[in-house]
Amino acid sequence: MKILDWYILKRYLLTFVMMLLLFIPIGITVNLAEKIGKILENNVPFWEVAVYYLNFTIYFANLLFPIFLFLSVIWFTSKLANNTEIVAFLSSGVSFSRFLRPYIIGATIISIFAMVLGFYLAPIASQGFNEFTYKYLKSARHQQPGQNIFRQINDTDFIYVSSFDVAQKRGYNFTLEHIEKNELKYKIFANSIVYSEKDSTYKLFNYYKRTITDNGDIIENSRRKDTVFSFDLEDLTPVNYIAETKPYSELVDFIDKEKARGSSNIGRYEVVKYKKWSLPVAVFILTIIAVSVSSIKRRGGMGVNLAFGITTAMVYVFFDKVFGVLAEQSDFSPLIAVWLPNVVFGILAVYLLYNAKR
Incomplete structure (x- = not known):
């Protein structure tokens, strides 16, 4: 046999x-x-x-x-x-x-x-x-897979972009709000945000930050600001195929993180x-x-x-x-x-x- x-x-x-x-x-x-x-x-x-x-x-x-x-x-x-x-x-x-x-x-x-x-x-x-x-x-008109992207990064930080260009790694009308005990502590706004792969930083254009204190608001603004955030680039990109690109162990962790953020x-x-x-x-x-x-x-x-x-x-x-x-x-x-x-x-x-x- x-x-x-x-x-x-x-x-x-x-x-x-x-x-x-x-x-x-x-x-x-x-x-x-x-x-x-x-x-x-x-x-x-x-x-x-x-x-x-x-x-x-x-x-x-x-x-x-x-x-x-x-x-x-x-x-x-x-x-x-x-x-x-x-x-x-x-x-x-x-x-x-x-x-x-x-x-x-x-x-x-x-x-x-x-x-x-x-x-x-x-x-x-x-x-x-x-x-x-x-x-x-x-084509250029197909480069943006989504509009009005809102994400909860952790218990206190929330980000928003009106749209994101995958090819240029650029988001538009970026907003970050930091909330503690249902109170807004500070808010960051920029007309656009660009991710730099070279040094893993974000470039904010027409940067504006409002910090709320007991003694009044503190305003900070500049035409450009390079900074580091706690969120990843994928948090700004509503890429439909992102789950397909992750090995199984990373995919499980990614799903758990997205559930905690209330992803749709x-x-x-x-x-x-x-x-x-x-x-x-x-x-x-x-x-x-x-x-x-x-x-x-x-x-x-x-x-x-x-x-x-x-x-x-x-x-x-x-x-x-x-x-x-x-x-x-x-x-x-x-x-x-x-x-x-x-x-x-x-x-x-x-x-x-x-x-x-x-």
Whole structure:
């Protein structure tokens, strides 16, 4: 049986890798054809383009991971069925559960890969991918992802900017209020605030500070002031993809900090967190569905199995995206939104596996 296990496991992993190698270059080609005009227009250095497409490869693979896996299992299992190899295996006295074992081993290997990808590699790639997009590929009118950004930094400090330019790291109409025991102690205002990466300081233009004391107000103002604040640049930037750029441990800390501040984007952040766990589980569910469907030799051959596989994968992605958006933009539980597709398709997997055994 070790020969059978190795034979199926090798086909499982090789077909999955080949599916990645087949579709990722297609994705790169389509993306490059769409973006080449802006890349040339902005005179983007070749090295940055190369790094961008390396990040794009990881980002693209992580995004369409379930489809690649499902289609690869459907493909090679259908070939086994059409060549009557599965019939020969089962006729030799091998139970369907025993036949399924190398698939589960392969799914375990792929799920570990999915966890490494989602926990560590994908966040790094997502940050590079999105930063390149905003720096070179977005037009000026798309550089500001949000307006009227209000954040509570800690128990006493509150900041506000009317808008933030991601490319220039510049916020407009900046305000910081320091409140103790429901009393305003001082207030800082500036027409604009710019973050300097070189020395990690903030430059305030048309700076104005009002300090309230028992003896009257103290006013301080200047055309420009360089200073250091206790908040980070990300506190000024309502970047939608910020959760995608953080490794898991940092993401958990970030969500806890945002909850303490009363952020309105908690749902979006928690969807990203729960997906890091749901995807490895989905590997097993989709593998079982694919094997259960494609292990039977059908009159229509591989075409019928592939059609079912593509349809099922698209439905899974559709459910995943719809419930994800629902959790991000409403009070719908992110935990339920992320895990509901796995629950529904898990029930389908059990049903199909039961019928396949029969």
